[in-house]
Amino acid sequence: MEEILQQVRDGQLTVAEAKSQLATYENLGFAKVDHHRKKRQGFPEIIYGEGKTTEQILAIMKAILAKKEDVLITRISKEKAEVILQKYPKLMYHELARILSYQHEPSKPRSGYISVICAGTSDLPVAEEAAVTAEVLGSNVKRIYDVGVAGIHRLFDQIEDIQSATVSIVVAGMEGALPSVVGGLVAHPVLAVPTSIGYGANFGGLSALLTMLNSCASGISVVNIDNGFGGAYNAVLIDRMVMDEGLSCF
Amino acid sequence: MEEILQQVRDGQLTVAEAKSQLATYENLGFAKVDHHRKKRQGFPEIIYGEGKTTEQILAIMKAILAKKEDVLITRISKEKAEVILQKYPKLMYHELARILSYQHEPSKPRSGYISVICAGTSDLPVAEEAAVTAEVLGSNVKRIYDVGVAGIHRLFDQIEDIQSATVSIVVAGMEGALPSVVGGLVAHPVLAVPTSIGYGANFGGLSALLTMLNSCASGISVVNIDNGFGGAYNAVLIDRMVMDEGLSCF
Amino acid sequence: MEEILQQVRDGQLTVAEAKSQLATYENLGFAKVDHHRKKRQGFPEIIYGEGKTTEQILAIMKAILAKKEDVLITRISKEKAEVILQKYPKLMYHELARILSYQHEPSKPRSGYISVICAGTSDLPVAEEAAVTAEVLGSNVKRIYDVGVAGIHRLFDQIEDIQSATVSIVVAGMEGALPSVVGGLVAHPVLAVPTSIGYGANFGGLSALLTMLNSCASGISVVNIDNGFGGAYNAVLIDRMVMDEGLSCF
Amino acid sequence: MEEILQQVRDGQLTVAEAKSQLATYENLGFAKVDHHRKKRQGFPEIIYGEGKTTEQILAIMKAILAKKEDVLITRISKEKAEVILQKYPKLMYHELARILSYQHEPSKPRSGYISVICAGTSDLPVAEEAAVTAEVLGSNVKRIYDVGVAGIHRLFDQIEDIQSATVSIVVAGMEGALPSVVGGLVAHPVLAVPTSIGYGANFGGLSALLTMLNSCASGISVVNIDNGFGGAYNAVLIDRMVMDEGLSCF
């Protein structure tokens, strides 16, 4: 702002020009935040596919691709994905994760990894939504699946892989006890993702959600039911801050 | 009934006598069940102390003692207990368990034991209600306390004691994940007792209750929140059936 | 472990071999529990069919059959079962129970039985899931159906059969009052299974679940809504402990 | 109205007088209903004492007594009642029921009775609120207490008294199963009153309320939790309609 004001004083800018720039600046104030985010996070708009028509998705995608930016569409059904893939065969559809993605260039290699841990096979779609999201956003991922607490030795067999991760995403339905056990065994943040898998008094994921919120282990935070994307987004934010060199902005 | 009818036919019973006996028999039909229970279970009426006045408790106790039967009063505050102990100094008050008890003779020795497992120190009153109830009802008890899932190695250090029990009572509040872990490690029934310990989204024990009902481990059944007595009663029923010799009636 | 260490000392095992064995042993520590379970419980992995594809079920089944072990698949629809039956015509489909099972040899005869009690005809699928599960796991079952509390004389007509069981599974929807009545009439453990049968303020089985958790009768424990399998699994654990001779391990 | 109009036509009423009377008539339209109610029901305003100050209660009472009408105050604590009794020593305080009442003349004798049935001793205050309300409103009452379903023979011992009632009020907390059992054994309407007695997953009476609403027995209707007064009021309406001779207005 100081610069603009000096240009006004120096007659380099008319009042009208300055006003427009400062007005723009107000908008840029927020838009800058947006660009900041893009630069730091390496990823533009993410499209939540559920409830959007194929036409709407195509329109948003077109705008994103026009800016030469990468594409990440979550919660998109196979049917819709196939229509889009016919027009944009370079995109990649991750069926289990229900994600459609495109990267102009591969992510640059990064050390460290996020562990994505999953209690049961029925929780796989949510776990894969987390894993694929994290990969497309540039993190390495180690998948550790089907290690629910009812057979806890399966978890212990892989505990070193889990302990060496930068951050863990723990996906569980039914009673959702896995994050508590993992949280007690690691020294890094645990993102807990409850799933709606279960029946009866599961109440659509409420049981797993409450379990995770009430965990007696420290270092656990929770995202919405079935929100694999949300777990991954949080984990990538942490992973990138820890692993990237150029974090001068912090 | 056949016997009574034959006595009527043989003139050993008048019609009035038979009618009274059969009427009694109708009552005895249910009362017999009651006596059966006493004989098999070795214990009469149990008094739920909450909401009863000291006078009411004393009146019921007097009736029980008059029948030379043992006394078990649960959920009785220290204040009420002290009043009763002044009149009946032979009774024993278990303060943490909030139980007042009296046995005319010690329980006859029995092999095997019930393990009472408890997640955190705040769950102790409920665990002790379970443990003392089980002991007064004649079972051996092994207490395994403060072994919550957030520090799961504490549980594993005692896993053999747990696995050797006839039946386990697992008491946990907050996220209530402990029964799921125990259930996956033992081959006997697990009685899960949720507690109201916790805060926030614990909702008075609802979180632990839902966790236990939705457990992915088999062999777990659940009683009401804070119902240590109920867990113990179920466990003793099982323990006695397995351990007692004279179960010819089954 | 001692044996392995002595073999190391005696040169019978190289360090590498011992390490591998002890590592295995660590895994075996948990896997042993698993084998223990198999030996004691007479049954390997049970497949929860809901949410699994026919292909997934076939893959798991193949692994189980390769080990010459018995098969028990719950919550499997008629459509999926028919596909599997075409490949494995020896399997048996229990339509009402939605269970697919196969036993290499018939269960060895056992004395005693589990009573499976059911309030209304709409609760039959859950009751049958419990009954068939118990039978496949090796227990005898006596079915006592359609004896809801609104016509309580139907229950009393069969009370002796119920009282003679080792353990009872009581299945009820709507107000779920049956376990309370049964619990007051028997001297053995009652596994209460709420069902989602009902309408209006039934809230998907919540009313029956709460009723059973709050039962004023002792000796009742509860499993998840519609969880006939869970009720049966608990009951079989108890039945086997009481009835089997060779329970030296307890 | 016709009469008033004719008096207008005949000059017996001025327009102003008629207008006032018809206006009054409009009010009387509703007030008449009120008087109708008093005549038919034999009882004026009932005072709900909870949340009212002693002064407020005294003011309303004074207005009622000024009309020579009877007094019924529910939910009034012993402390408030004692203050009022000092001023109006003729009133009667029913301590367990927390009711303060006064009848100018005793109710005229009526045949038949309402049975007030109660599951446990903790439910007594609500049962007594129902019983005393019904008596003060002029019905005969037979109290049948402590007959919960966990010891169902106690209920059967008094089933004939219950079956002979005109209408039953069934009061129960915890799992609230008693109305279902009673409803299946009688041929008259059952008013079910859930109580907040219980703990844990009782949720302040919700469990008993849901049980009663979902009853599989016909002929049961439900009032609010702990609303002994409401159960009695409904029962008295029915009892009076059945028992009173002069029901010509129906």
Place this chain on the structure above:
Amino acid sequence: MEEILQQVRDGQLTVAEAKSQLATYENLGFAKVDHHRKKRQGFPEIIYGEGKTTEQILAIMKAILAKKEDVLITRISKEKAEVILQKYPKLMYHELARILSYQHEPSKPRSGYISVICAGTSDLPVAEEAAVTAEVLGSNVKRIYDVGVAGIHRLFDQIEDIQSATVSIVVAGMEGALPSVVGGLVAHPVLAVPTSIGYGANFGGLSALLTMLNSCASGISVVNIDNGFGGAYNAVLIDRMVMDEGLSCF
């Protein structure tokens, strides 16, 4: 029983015969209640059609018709009804009420009537279930529909018809306020039937249910959500007791 015993004494009955009779008597004790109900209520078994197959319904119907008794099937879809009507063309299907009925003889005329009051047109199926049930069970019915509180003058236009009823059934969804208004205007019992009609924070009828349970008007009792049958059954019990002459048994 006395009679049987005397016959035994007199040798008119053998011990075996008496035993069988007394055993029967025990069963008859409850069965008698059943016959009593039939005699008093003029109607046998009522079939709840939901969740039953056409075959199951036909089998129960056949048994009922074999006893020359009337038929009342509730919650039966048009499709199932049409199949049954092809076999039993004498039955009558009430489409809106989803009821299938048959009376061997018309109900004998009875004075008085039940008013069935309904808030909105969407509540009609539940109101009709109530109205048709009441008619088939022998009561007269006056339908007063579409008189919700948002246009309360429609209710007042028919208030005299409502006030003259023996008992009212008030059916309402959404906010369910109608029973409170009716309850303040009549001097007879009001059966409130909440419906699941509504959206958003209606939560499947919960809002109307809570409204009715919390009504500040006296003389209102509530049945389950959408339970038009239950409202009618209660109302008929009352109507019959008030209107029938031969109620000597009460």
Place this chain on the structure above:
Amino acid sequence: MEEILQQVRDGQLTVAEAKSQLATYENLGFAKVDHHRKKRQGFPEIIYGEGKTTEQILAIMKAILAKKEDVLITRISKEKAEVILQKYPKLMYHELARILSYQHEPSKPRSGYISVICAGTSDLPVAEEAAVTAEVLGSNVKRIYDVGVAGIHRLFDQIEDIQSATVSIVVAGMEGALPSVVGGLVAHPVLAVPTSIGYGANFGGLSALLTMLNSCASGISVVNIDNGFGGAYNAVLIDRMVMDEGLSCF
């Protein structure tokens, strides 16, 4: 902003001064909104007293009075109010409404009024919070109390007063049906305020809240349970827009 820029160009402002002013302007951007609000609404900061100490309240009050602005403190107990009144005896405490207020000058007279309607006497504190708030904020108020739907003629006796209001605030607990009835009788907006008055299935005001949200009458909007202030604030916004002359800003 244009003015500031021109002053920069003209040398009347230095760059630093302009920057500071524009920075202030950014703040003023939002602060201006604040001042706007004060000018339009005639009232500054309102203090929510609950959970604040007397010291905190005094500190905020001092700041407000320093600006010569009026004071409105809601949810303040008698004890705290008395402490404050000793220091500021000119303030006025409205005990039933639990409001402490001070106006430097009386509100200028305004035509029209808000009707504050209240179902029962227990709802009075919430109704008074609404009424006093509206008065202190400058509106005229007509109180219409104790007109609950169970005695609906009381409402009709005052319907003209209600219909003539600019906007109505309707306060009701228990079943909360009153706003639906009022909403059907008036042509102006109705602000519905549920209260927590009630017991049992009232669940702390939930029943009244759901009733009001599901109202079948149009023109009703709802604020939080017991939020008399919120109802009044909305009503005053409307009343002022309708009644004030100088609303050129809209």
Place this chain on the structure above:
Amino acid sequence: MEEILQQVRDGQLTVAEAKSQLATYENLGFAKVDHHRKKRQGFPEIIYGEGKTTEQILAIMKAILAKKEDVLITRISKEKAEVILQKYPKLMYHELARILSYQHEPSKPRSGYISVICAGTSDLPVAEEAAVTAEVLGSNVKRIYDVGVAGIHRLFDQIEDIQSATVSIVVAGMEGALPSVVGGLVAHPVLAVPTSIGYGANFGGLSALLTMLNSCASGISVVNIDNGFGGAYNAVLIDRMVMDEGLSCF
């Protein structure tokens, strides 16, 4: 009434005629309210299309059109609308809003406007239901869509348009935070409409509903989940009162 009575006195009306007129008058008392509403609100009956058959809708429409009144049908599917449009091609179907409407004459121009603000694109159907309803009822509408709080600069870019509205309708699902932010920035009433858009712990709109009810911003009132019509109806009532000249009746 006075006039009628004088005509009776003067013999201009017979008693019968007067009685009928006064009776009519009673009905007219309420009907008058209705006509009042029509005159003041400029719109007759609004048809809620959900759950009504095409035939029912056509019948009601016919009655409305016969009175030369305008038509507004909400929640009507495209299928039903097309059937109706074939008969009445002059009607207009708003597909996104699911509204069918017809105005005999265009609304007369009015100054001012309602701003309809919407958080996300998935909330559009509810926002459009609000916007179209408001337009058909005669208000001007400014649509401000896709300005959710997660990118709050989008909201600020349009804040002046929002602040200049007479009243705002704010539609939001998921966490529903938008009304709180808008409420803090404007000086007019905000009608908050929660939507059921979301997943997981959204619980069908409950999360957005609770957010809006608990808003810390003043001047916000709430309607039912997804109730765009309700929000619009309230907003139009306010807008009309503020903007119309001829509001002498208030």
Place this chain on the structure above:
Amino acid sequence: MEEILQQVRDGQLTVAEAKSQLATYENLGFAKVDHHRKKRQGFPEIIYGEGKTTEQILAIMKAILAKKEDVLITRISKEKAEVILQKYPKLMYHELARILSYQHEPSKPRSGYISVICAGTSDLPVAEEAAVTAEVLGSNVKRIYDVGVAGIHRLFDQIEDIQSATVSIVVAGMEGALPSVVGGLVAHPVLAVPTSIGYGANFGGLSALLTMLNSCASGISVVNIDNGFGGAYNAVLIDRMVMDEGLSCF
């Protein structure tokens, strides 16, 4: 393990010694994790003070101080703290945060900071619990208080401080909308802490909890209601990983 085995082979360890060491190793396996945690996290056991007696707290504290470790006790009342401070005057009590702490040495200086953001003054105790916990665990903290969304300019005035933090903890009660707004403005992880502050439909913090779980902004994860400690613990884990140099273990 390899080392131990080689020592066995080499005769340096007897079999018994090795067995003991390996057994210890098993325990050490988990204990090592514990030590790892201490070394990495710079802090031993944290004491949750709620529900613990002063004696229990003193006993645990003594054990911790004996190991020369730092002390952090949360949720400890002033009364208990004063008793402890008399014995250990070096401890520091943070009254608003209800935390008692002691550090043997000051935390070593670290760059970067955690921003603790708080919506209203009533949320301060939870915010302070978070801030003090983070400080005692070694992070720098910037407090940004009283910036709720209803006056969103207060937030924007401090947005640069917030954006420069490594991680933000956002504490809010009532509608809990603040994390959504912050999440849309920053590029680092946001830990959302709902509080139980509010009334009415706040339901003990449920409204804020659901709001935060359903946030439409990415990068937000949630801890339990009022769990300021949990928010801080997660934030410190992240802050340390980003800011500490010696994180070679990751």
